[in-house]
Amino acid sequence: MKTMMKPAGLGALLAGLSALPALAQETTEAATETAAEATEVVAEVVATMDKGDVSWMMISTVLVLFMILPGVALFYGGLVRAKNMLSILMQCTVITALVIVIWVFWGYSMAFGDAPSPYWGGLGKAFLSGVTLESMAATFTAGVVIPEFVFIAFQMTFACITAALIIGAFAERIKFSSLMVFVALWVTIVYFPVAHMVWDSDGLIYGWGALDFAGGTVVHINAGIAGLVGCILIGKRVGYGKDNMTPHSMTLTMVGASILWVGWFGFNAGSNLEANGGAALAMINTFTATAGATLAWVIVEMIHRGKASMLGAASGMVTGLVAVTPAAGFAGPVGAIILGAVASVICYFFVSTVKHRFGYDDSLDVFGIHGVGGIVGALGTAIVDRAAFGGIGYSAASMGEQLYTQFLAVCVTIIWCGVVSAILYKLIDVTMGLRVKEDAEREGLDLASHGERAYSM
Amino acid sequence: MKTMMKPAGLGALLAGLSALPALAQETTEAATETAAEATEVVAEVVATMDKGDVSWMMISTVLVLFMILPGVALFYGGLVRAKNMLSILMQCTVITALVIVIWVFWGYSMAFGDAPSPYWGGLGKAFLSGVTLESMAATFTAGVVIPEFVFIAFQMTFACITAALIIGAFAERIKFSSLMVFVALWVTIVYFPVAHMVWDSDGLIYGWGALDFAGGTVVHINAGIAGLVGCILIGKRVGYGKDNMTPHSMTLTMVGASILWVGWFGFNAGSNLEANGGAALAMINTFTATAGATLAWVIVEMIHRGKASMLGAASGMVTGLVAVTPAAGFAGPVGAIILGAVASVICYFFVSTVKHRFGYDDSLDVFGIHGVGGIVGALGTAIVDRAAFGGIGYSAASMGEQLYTQFLAVCVTIIWCGVVSAILYKLIDVTMGLRVKEDAEREGLDLASHGERAYSM
Amino acid sequence: MKTMMKPAGLGALLAGLSALPALAQETTEAATETAAEATEVVAEVVATMDKGDVSWMMISTVLVLFMILPGVALFYGGLVRAKNMLSILMQCTVITALVIVIWVFWGYSMAFGDAPSPYWGGLGKAFLSGVTLESMAATFTAGVVIPEFVFIAFQMTFACITAALIIGAFAERIKFSSLMVFVALWVTIVYFPVAHMVWDSDGLIYGWGALDFAGGTVVHINAGIAGLVGCILIGKRVGYGKDNMTPHSMTLTMVGASILWVGWFGFNAGSNLEANGGAALAMINTFTATAGATLAWVIVEMIHRGKASMLGAASGMVTGLVAVTPAAGFAGPVGAIILGAVASVICYFFVSTVKHRFGYDDSLDVFGIHGVGGIVGALGTAIVDRAAFGGIGYSAASMGEQLYTQFLAVCVTIIWCGVVSAILYKLIDVTMGLRVKEDAEREGLDLASHGERAYSM
Amino acid sequence: MKLIIATIKPFKLEEVREALTTVGVRGMMVTEVKGFGSQSGHTEIYRGAEYAVNFVPKVKLEIVVPDSLTDQVVSTIAKTAKTDKIGDGKIFVLDVESALRVRTGETNEDAL
Amino acid sequence: MKLIIATIKPFKLEEVREALTTVGVRGMMVTEVKGFGSQSGHTEIYRGAEYAVNFVPKVKLEIVVPDSLTDQVVSTIAKTAKTDKIGDGKIFVLDVESALRVRTGETNEDAL
Amino acid sequence: MKLIIATIKPFKLEEVREALTTVGVRGMMVTEVKGFGSQSGHTEIYRGAEYAVNFVPKVKLEIVVPDSLTDQVVSTIAKTAKTDKIGDGKIFVLDVESALRVRTGETNEDAL
Ligand SMILES: Nc1ncnc2c1ncn2[C@@H]1O[C@H](COP(=O)(O)OP(=O)(O)O)[C@@H](O)[C@H]1O
Ligand SMILES: Nc1ncnc2c1ncn2[C@@H]1O[C@H](COP(=O)(O)OP(=O)(O)O)[C@@H](O)[C@H]1O
Numbered sequence A, B, C: 001m002k003t004m005m006k007p008a009g010l011g012a013l014l015a016g017l018s019a020l021p022a023l024a025q026e027t028t029e030a031a032t033e034t035a036a037e038a039t040e041v042v043a044e045v046v047a048t049m050d051k052g053d054v055s056w057m058m059i060s061t062v063l064v065l066f067m068i069l070p071g072v073a074l075f076y077g078g079l080v081r082a083k084n085m086l087s088i089l090m091q092c093t094v095i096t097a098l099v100i101v102i103w104v105f106w107g108y109s110m111a112f113g114d115a116p117s118p119y120w121g122g123l124g125k126a127f128l129s130g131v132t133l134e135s136m137a138a139t140f141t142a143g144v145v146i147p148e149f150v151f152i153a154f155q156m157t158f159a160c161i162t163a164a165l166i167i168g169a170f171a172e173r174i175k176f177s178s179l180m181v182f183v184a185l186w187v188t189i190v191y192f193p194v195a196h197m198v199w200d201s202d203g204l205i206y207g208w209g210a211l212d213f214a215g216g217t218v219v220h221i222n223a224g225i226a227g228l229v230g231c232i233l234i235g236k237r238v239g240y241g242k243d244n245m246t247p248h249s250m251t252l253t254m255v256g257a258s259i260l261w262v263g264w265f266g267f268n269a270g271s272n273l274e275a276n277g278g279a280a281l282a283m284i285n286t287f288t289a290t291a292g293a294t295l296a297w298v299i300v301e302m303i304h305r306g307k308a309s310m311l312g313a314a315s316g317m318v319t320g321l322v323a324v325t326p327a328a329g330f331a332g333p334v335g336a337i338i339l340g341a342v343a344s345v346i347c348y349f350f351v352s353t354v355k356h357r358f359g360y361d362d363s364l365d366v367f368g369i370h371g372v373g374g375i376v377g378a379l380g381t382a383i384v385d386r387a388a389f390g391g392i393g394y395s396a397a398s399m400g401e402q403l404y405t406q407f408l409a410v411c412v413t414i415i416w417c418g419v420v421s422a423i424l425y426k427l428i429d430v431t432m433g434l435r436v437k438e439d440a441e442r443e444g445l446d447l448a449s450h451g452e453r454a455y456s457m
Numbered sequence D, E, F: 001m002k003l004i005i006a007t008i009k010p011f012k013l014e015e016v017r018e019a020l021t022t023v024g025v026r027g028m029m030v031t032e033v034k035g036f037g038s039q040s041g042h043t044e045i046y047r048g049a050e051y052a053v054n055f056v057p058k059v060k061l062e063i064v065v066p067d068s069l070t071d072q073v074v075s076t077i078a079k080t081a082k083t084d085k086i087g088d089g090k091i092f093v094l095d096v097e098s099a100l101r102v103r104t105g106e107t108n109e110d111a112l
């Protein structure tokens, strides 16, 4: 989000100062008070919490969890062979649980703690120390705050989904325990710092004035790169290009994609932190960009292959959602349609043609869709934000400058994420091994790694 | 909804007039202001946006999308044979994307634009021109507004689901591209005008004082009629009455029905446009009517067949939801139970007996449930609204008069929708053909039209 | 919830007294008014409704329905054999419909009616008589109210899910019609009174000062005990311990578990009745406890079996949710993690070892997870609530005292529920029979009882 | 007795079953199989990855009949399953040494 | 060697398999089939549309055994699969000319 | 003509099919079966309930070939399906009395 955490800190502070009742009380009463002040012609702003915002942020948080479980789990799971279904579901589930615990322990503090560093938030808020029922976090409107617990929970789900998105790249062959170790290290060394750099007001990239409304760089480019590096280092699946690896259930993939769309409104409109016109804009853009991208993919496929496929429509859907993520609060509805359509066309040719040239096995196209789509979105944001293209013109810089800033932000993310991820994969590979035995891969991870079968009809 | 769009226009205007900050600011501050005025004993109403309403309308919008993807898609998909599963999912997905784009381009303007015509809203708001972060739409309470973007998005989902509902009538044989063309024309010539006539304060039917809280006529009767006409003109499925056409997954159908119920709260309670007691009433009625209808269908089936089926319970569920749609904000909880139960019994006999007499192939009973249930609901609304029957007595007219008005509204919808739909189907049939080749139908639409299979276990 | 219904009554009364417009009007206007009063230095509290609360409570209500349909239905359904899938879905569906109708007819009144008895609420509000658009229910903040219809709907879903949870214990052999009769009697004689005793300010157990934030005793222990008694009296499944009874779809079970998690935020955070910091705390605890429990189960399984299973992770998930239910609003995020983990370890050994010693056939471990987990949670609440363990220290009593109170509450619930349930099962068994014929059980309940098959691929 | 093994197009199953009962067949075993033959399969494309599916869905009938009935059964199947399109299927006849009905213990032709 | 083809009721599979191992059968192929016979199927109704399902689920066993073992195997299956209810199934015996174990290349009886 | 029945490991199917076409096989029927033999199955545990699954997934090929081709087909399958690991499968040969192609009415070897 176009967030600023110092204000948050500030807000919390402010909150801390003012008397508890003042905080607990109803907006109406607050109003009374302010009204009273008003009569005394006092103008100072009192940090107030609006329950409408709290309600919206809580449901947004729930929606993002929904995106992961069962959203991503089904979207990915449907695309693998039946014998590996549970391994996908299991990885998404346990990653979510793991990252939640890490987030509470040190993640939140590293990303949004009080340390005034451009690279991380320090450990001051480790174990959420100091956060109480009364702690408030700032929003983008001066004087408007939300309970810090809501902000913590909302941000927590972002960390979870980013880690979960990665697994699609090396599906059907990764070693479960190794993956968990990788995730624990990756969120700590890659995700938390990048989140801080992009979203914290002290953050390096935030300082440059890069626009990333809901996490195009932090979530999608990050996941895409980690996935790409992973699938290259881990290597292709046994029988890749030889065995039939058709999705075992396009039905579930479509359900997963639909849930992703539904949940994404929490992701994008929730990133506005308030239930107002800004959130409404982010919401309608999350509709239109996705629609534009879906239609674009379907049309291109019809032209290119003669038939439009469900997997195509689902891929277009997700591509549109990825592309609009950084632009959701800045673009206009029509601009969003175009942004989605353009991203869709680019991703289509990437996953259906370019990728096969390189010949790496990004099983579920994490890079092809989240990486590529994320980059298109990050850059495109600089364009659709312009008033000239129907955007709200949030950026004060010239389009050229903004485009350059966006480009820099993308590069930093790619490099930092790429290098660190590579090191982590290697490290784990030599120590505990990244991949299951060939027999286990043949038998399927469900039985080999989890001792179960997904279906027994 | 019992909406009135001029007020909306008005509200927007009002909003336009008042200073921007006044609009952006918090209700509390607004309060301060009003309070200040109060002291000056000034009574005029200032249009204020309550974030609680915004929060509710945004989540309601998301819930309606959820009804389509994956709701309707699964409810319908589970009922077809496995070889046609993806065609259903695909049609729901692409229709949604298509209608969203059309809505932004000219749909919203045609339905809710500023033109003072009883038949349509004109093209003044095409491409959402003039709609900004500050534009507000009125609600049913004077002075209470919500961001127009939220209203646009909410209404958009209604257009999408109406179009998606139609496909069940000619499932397993329709030609994909032709369907898309039909939908584009149908929403433009049938849906947008009917929505304007019923929901806009300038609308013809609205003017008569017809009650339609959440869209019984606009959504369900409309879809039911379009479906009926379609399946008759397109003809029966190959092997109809001969081959075994049992649902390939009653499990998915039940999941779809459940999601429909869950999402329908956005549809009905959201149509109240505010998060207050009125929405609460619409919500509880959406519970009780559905419960009554489900029980009724189950009991009738037990009496009539000796066994209660899951498809029966699911059908009852949807029937109850359809029937209560126009009455949600007017009936009392007990009245709603009865309305649902009555609709259920009528629809049961229609789909299980009457329909087979006529011998047309409405594959998934779009007319039998949405059409018939919608009509029962539209007429029943005049009754359950009466205080005597536990309703809120919204209608000032006598029950007889109101019943007659409802009847007229239903007739207009049926005639307009029926005639235009028939013409559109014919037109497309002669130009590009409505139906796939027999071989393709035998092989299944998934492979024939989309080049995929839904399951490969 | 830590509810108090007299205040509700009071609130409603208050509401009744104050002028209608005052109630219908916007918070802002209310504020104006209070402001006005303020100037006259009048301090009295006016009951005000905040739309943010209404929005949150409405979506919470929807989320709890989502937990049942399709949540519990899929979680349970995936665990049975394909031939019994529909029976589970059907039982969940019809139970929900049935309990909704009963709730409106006499349930709400029995649980939350005005009668000043410690055991039930009387029949004064039967058929929701006296409840209007203007009726308000109190929250935990003096002067803050929500529409009574919302409170009624929210509580209604709790009654539904409790009854639905029971069926897992005797899945694959129960007679449909008998189950429905049992449920009707059980909610009336067991659930409504217990809900009154625990949640109503006049309630016996409430009077003792027992803590139960969202229904650990009322919902989970109640369901667990009813299930345990049921499966013992009904007897084992044909072929138990001999035939292969592997879950027919772990995929659906995982989806169901995920939906349970998603919906549980409505259950727990909704029980706060307001959208504020308290709800936020309940929300984050519902994340962390579940994460802790999931990880714990996975780790224990890895140590104990060498492999972590998806069913294990899903079981841990649900265990954590059950355990945190009574503690959600009292514990701190870290305390919640520990509570979840402990419950998980205990339940793991119970269902994987202890249970098999006793040799009863609790098909889906309703007692092993909801019963045992509920008890651990109820007792644990006394501990995690302490400030010393990061809790908010809601209880004024010493930890020992509180622990004892919790223990008493658990005992009363177990005894009352156990005895009455046993009588009801016996009664129905001798009159209409609890179990299907052996042949029907062999063929599967779907065909035998409902005349359908869940899948036909 | 003979064992008649026939592969036919799935949508012909009901028709064939009915025809056979009329000529006196009182039982059979039906299995869904993947058929490979001159009838070509199809190609599926998932995000640019092409998979040629060389098998087409078929239904296999296994019917044990008294020698006397063999020819009639074969010709009945042939007649009913025929669509004159490639992939209509084959009928094979094998010799069966003995048959037994589990329930009654009846043997050979009495067991059919 | 002989090929023994048996159709039995699904829930009898485990029992039969165990009984067979005790008499020395070391391998078999099991297929789920739809059985047609005197045991009647059932009718399903979906919104008034009735479908008569004439097939009942059965399990087919294919076991190749040395001639010496044939009778014992047949009687074992017959004994174990029997429930005296209609639909218990049939057992057919065919002659097998040769057998080969892929892994070792062993042939005929050594291959079983 | 002969009916060749072979059970092989599922992932070997494509390879075997290709190899067979090169030696002139123009059709076959493929069925997924549960195999029981010396290759052991696996155990599944669900909340402490252990289920021993004694069957392993196999693919069964049924191919009718002219006598002349029999040996070559058998050896081709044996060669291609071989992994030297337990569970590679078996190949059985039975005699076929007659064959018929439904579409054309061609009989015996012409029908293959
Ligand atoms: N040699 C064979 N052995 C066993 N089954 C065969 C053989 N050849 C064909 N079949 C079966 O017959 C089906 C139809 O054969 P195919 O050559 O495709 O068409 P046609 O029957 O018109 O010649 C195949 O799908 C396969 O199941
Ligand atoms: N002529 C036959 N050829 C092959 N299989 C048969 C034949 N008759 C019956 N079967 C198989 O045996 C099963 C049981 O036969 P059925 O007549 O139903 O009962 P019963 O075995 O008691 O006579 C059938 O479901 C079918 O699978």
Ligand SMILES: Nc1ncnc2c1ncn2[C@@H]1O[C@H](COP(=O)(O)OP(=O)(O)O)[C@@H](O)[C@H]1O
Pocket: E026, E027, E028, E029, E062, E063, E064, E065, E101, E102, E103, E112, F007, F034, F035, F036, F037, F038, F039, F040, F056, F058, F085, F086, F087, F088, F089, F090
């Ligand atoms: N006597 C038999 N009759 C029929 N099929 C058999 C027989 N023995 C084994 N099979 C089939 O061959 C497969 C492989 O046999 P198995 O003994 O497991 O390994 P191997 O082929 O290496 O000896 C089994 O899974 C089963 O499908």
